[in-house]
Amino acid sequence: MDTRKPALPSLPADPAALEAFIDAGAALSGLTVDPAYRAGIKIHINAVTNAAKAVLAFETKDDAEPGPVFRP
Amino acid sequence: MNIEWKTAAALAEAVNKKQLSAAEAVSSAIKRITAFDSRTNAFTDVLAARAHETAAKVDKRVARSERMPLAGVPFSVKNLFDVKGIPTRAGSKINRERKPETHDSVLIERLEEQGAVLVGALNMGEYAYDFTGENVHDGNACNPHNAEHMTGGSSSGSGAAVAAGYVQLALGSDTNGSIRVPSSFCGLFGLKPTYGRLTRARSFPFVASLDHLGPLSRSALDLALSYDAMQGPDHEDPVCAQREVEATVPEIAKGAKGLRIAKLEGYFAKMGEPEAYAATELVAKALKVSETAELEDAGVARASAYLITASEGAALHLNRLRERAGDFDPDVRDRLIAGAMIPAAWTIQAQKIRRYFQAQAKKLFERFDVLIAPATPTRAPKIGQKTFKLDGQELLVRPNIGIYTQPISFIGLPVVAVPVWLDNGLPIGVQVVAPAWREDLALRVAYQLEQEGVCKSKPVSF
Numbered sequence: 001m002d003t004r005k006p007a008l009p010s011l012p013a014d015p016a017a018l019e020a021f022i023d024a025g026a027a028l029s030g031l032t033v034d035p036a037y038r039a040g041i042k043i044h045i046n047a048v049t050n051a052a053k054a055v056l057a058f059e060t061k062d063d064a065e066p067g068p069v070f071r072p
Numbered sequence: 073m074n075i076e077w078k079t080a081a082a083l084a085e086a087v088n089k090k091q092l093s094a095a096e097a098v099s100s101a102i103k104r105i106t107a108f109d110s111r112t113n114a115f116t117d118v119l120a121a122r123a124h125e126t127a128a129k130v131d132k133r134v135a136r137s138e139r140m141p142l143a144g145v146p147f148s149v150k151n152l153f154d155v156k157g158i159p160t161r162a163g164s165k166i167n168r169e170r171k172p173e174t175h176d177s178v179l180i181e182r183l184e185e186q187g188a189v190l191v192g193a194l195n196m197g198e199y200a201y202d203f204t205g206e207n208v209h210d211g212n213a214c215n216p217h218n219a220e221h222m223t224g225g226s227s228s229g230s231g232a233a234v235a236a237g238y239v240q241l242a243l244g245s246d247t248n249g250s251i252r253v254p255s256s257f258c259g260l261f262g263l264k265p266t267y268g269r270l271t272r273a274r275s276f277p278f279v280a281s282l283d284h285l286g287p288l289s290r291s292a293l294d295l296a297l298s299y300d301a302m303q304g305p306d307h308e309d310p311v312c313a314q315r316e317v318e319a320t321v322p323e324i325a326k327g328a329k330g331l332r333i334a335k336l337e338g339y340f341a342k343m344g345e346p347e348a349y350a351a352t353e354l355v356a357k358a359l360k361v362s363e364t365a366e367l368e369d370a371g372v373a374r375a376s377a378y379l380i381t382a383s384e385g386a387a388l389h390l391n392r393l394r395e396r397a398g399d400f401d402p403d404v405r406d407r408l409i410a411g412a413m414i415p416a417a418w419t420i421q422a423q424k425i426r427r428y429f430q431a432q433a434k435k436l437f438e439r440f441d442v443l444i445a446p447a448t449p450t451r452a453p454k455i456g457q458k459t460f461k462l463d464g465q466e467l468l469v470r471p472n473i474g475i476y477t478q479p480i481s482f483i484g485l486p487v488v489a490v491p492v493w494l495d496n497g498l499p500i501g502v503q504v505v506a507p508a509w510r511e512d513l514a515l516r517v518a519y520q521l522e523q524e525g526v527c528k529s530k531p532v533s534f
Contacts, residue, residue: 009418025413030394033409037397040406047471048382048410051375052418058372060424067426067483068281069268069311 009052011045018042075100077531080145080240080294084187087134087144094130094144098123098189101146105192105238108534111219113211114232116151117158117193126189133187140187141297141321147241150227151193152200153177153285154274162276163196163226165209165399166392177274178309179243179285179302186301191239194229198401200245200278201385201408202226203253203473205455208401212455215258216532217498221452224257224473226250230288231258236532241289241298245275247282248377249447249477255288255489256501257452259529261518262288263295266508267484269315270299273308279384280311281423282377282481290529292518295488296320299511313509320512327520328442331513334363336445336505339370343462343475347500348446351492355444355502358526359517365436365443373429373479376422378471380482383419386411403470430483437507442517446476447489447501480505488514490527502527 012018022041026033033041075083075097086092102120109115123146130144149155152162154177159170180190195213197204205213205228213228215221216236223231227244231254234242244251246264255262263286270285277283287298303317335356341349386393386408393412397405436443449462449472459466462475480487485508489501504521506514521527 022413026409029390029412031390031409031412032394032397034397037402037406037409040402041410043468044382044407044410045413047468048379048414048418051378052414054372054375055379055418055422055425058369058421058425060421060428064424065427066420066423067430068423 008057009049011049076104076237078240079291080142080289080297081291083145083240084141084143087130088139090134092144094127094134094189095124097144098127098146098191101191101239108236109238111534112214112216112232112236114194114213114229114236114238115148115192116161116195116210116229119155119190119192122157123189123191126184130187130189142183142301143187145188145241146191146239147183147188147243148190148192148194148233148239149177149180149243150196150230150245152196152245152276153180153193153243155180155190155193158193160276162200163198163207163210166396167276175274178271178306182302183298188241194233194242196228197226198404199389200226200247200250201404203249204470205254214455215452215498217259220454221498222257222455224253224452227254227288230254231260234258234260234288234290235529241287241294243285244288245278246284246286246481247279248381248481249474251286251288252447252477252487252489252501252503253473255491256447257498259491259493259499260288260290261292261295261491261529262286262489263299263511263515264481264487265299265511266486268311268313269511270302271306271309271312273306277388279381281380281384284481292488292515292522293324296324296515315509318512320515323512324515324519326516327523328359328517331441331517332439333359333361333442333444333517334365334440335361336367336443337364338366339479340445340476344446344449345462347451347494348449350494351500352444352446352502354492355490355521355526358521358524361444365440367436367479368432369429370479372425373482374475376425377478377482379414379418379422382407382411383414426482433483433485441506442513443505445503445505447503448473449475451498451500476503484508486511486514488518490518490521491529492527493530
């Protein structure tokens with residue numbers, strides 16, 4: 001059995017790879033990213049990635065029910 | 073006392089007793105707004121004609137000996153509430169091109185049924201993705217206690233309008249802290265009810281699974297009066313609970329007697345400036361609280377709320393980002409674009425943690441009825457300030473003002489923010505947190521703190 005923990009999310013160390021991620025993510029969602037937006041976007045991708053580290057490192061059971069509200 | 077500094081309860085009492093007319097109360101409010109709002113920038117729309125018309129109707133009802141709990145009380149709403157006759161701009165440039173609304177928000181209707189009078193719509197952070205009160209389209213709201221400082225956001229105008237004495241009540245929204253943060257920075261009482269308690273029908277959303285609406289005021293009783301007037305099921309909002317009105321006004325004078333209260337430590341005793349802890353300690357001492365408690369995994373809860381907010385917020389605005397990215401506030405736009413790139417698996421994991429964290433809080437509430445914690449890590453920063461130091465770490469102001477509010481709203485618990493004045497400087501708030509559906513407990517504690525003079529709002533003079 002592979003007992004290795006999955007790697008936590010982290011930003012690409014290579015600046016060019018982060019630029020490529022932004023380009024690909026924007027294209028996938030049909031967004032046009034003006035060069036002037038990129039510095040701000042990087043700051044916030046960094047912030048959400050840091051938040052995701054804590055979130056994805058937290059163990060939840062397979063049957064843990066997500067919390068959004070829905071009442072049929 | 074001048075009309076503007078009366079509480080809503082006292083003003084309504086005077087109108088019901090015909091010592092004051094609703095018309096006089098509304099004229100006084102409009103006059104004060106007109107004279108001084110250039111210094112605070114709280115209002116985006118002053119609806120004088122509508123307000124005078126509504127006030128006249130209230131006075132007719134009083135003449136017929138009808139008693140109303142909010143008779144003649146001027147109030148205003150964050151401009152994400154639909155107001156008949158104006159577009160719901162939600163702090164944005166884009167939305168102001170919408171057609172004027174044909175109906176008021178349900179909460180406005182409910183307050184006016186009880187005699188309150190809408191006098192205008194209020195400034196806010198763009199699309200509610202804000203803790204500062206800064207807005208590039210409408211200008212920054214300024215703190216009435218010191219105009220160089222932030223009001224807090226995103227219900228910035230709501231904080232400024234009540235603290236400046238323009239109105240007795242304002243409505244705001246709170247997704248991650250946007251009622252509690254302006255209450256803290258502006259020295260007000262603010263109620264974020266249980267998630268699903270108050271209908272959100274006919275208001276502009278931000279993060280559907282986290283959005284709450286609620287009041288800000290200068291007294292705990294005024295929160296209870298307005299909250300009771302707004303409760304009740306509503307088929308227009310699928311999240312609104314099918315619960316009948318559970319009145320808090322008859323309960324409020326019970327105060328904190330008999331309640332088991334604990335001060336939250338751990339996560340809530342880190343990352344704040346000394347005044348955040350001093351304010352919480354002051355409240356704890358006044359309530360004779362000796363117990364402490366830890367809400368475990370609050371940090372992960374906050375991180376989860378952060379991801380859900382970024383992701384759901386981006387989903388809401390994706391088409392606008394595609395078509396009109398240049399028309400957004402740059403600070404909001406860049407956060408939303410980053411949010412659009414979050415893998416769905418991250419957000420779903422965050423939603424799983426939400427259910428887990430809710431269970432943790434429930435366990436804690438088996439031992440305690442009420443928990444207290446700081447509302448904000450600092451007093452109001454200066455307008456334009458980009459960073460602050462928390463526990464020695466240089467951090468961005470904008471995303472970190474809500475570190476103490478986010479874990480609580482993440483699981484929808486009701487909270488009253490109460491204002492503390494430690495010295496002659498700016499105020500800072502403390503959160504009084506209750507179990508789900510027990511707003512009455514938080515209001516009772518807030519009321520006692522106010523009666524004892526520990527927490528209060530202070531008038532400003534311009």
